[in-house]
Amino acid sequence: MNSIVLQAVNMVGWAAFSVVLIFGATALFDALTPIDYRAEIRKGNVAAGFVVAAVILAISSVVVTLLVT
Numbered sequence: 267m268n269s270i271v272l273q274a275v276n277m278v279g280w281a282a283f284s285v286v287l288i289f290g291a292t293a294l295f296d297a298l299t300p301i302d303y304r305a306e307i308r309k310g311n312v313a314a315g316f317v318v319a320a321v322i323l324a325i326s327s328v329v330v331t332l333l334v335t
Contacts (some may be wrong), residue, residue, distance in 0.1 A: 284329050291325040 296303065306314035 280333060284333060287329050288322070288325055291329075292322060295321050295325075 301314070303314045303318050307318070
């Protein structure tokens with residue numbers, strides 16, 4: 267029973283760490299690019315939404331690769 271609780275706590279900790287990494291990398295992307303993607307998405311620019319989605323997926327795949335290995 268103790269092992270299961272320890273594994274659950276470990277899983278939640280790594281998940282929280284992953285979310286922080288993804289959020290930080292997305293914020294860094296927003297800071298480094300000159301385009302305000304949030305404003306473009308609010309205007310209805312679908313291409314800007316695709317760019318943001320692709321960046322989040324790319325960052326997530328890097329984070330998963332780093333944490334699994």
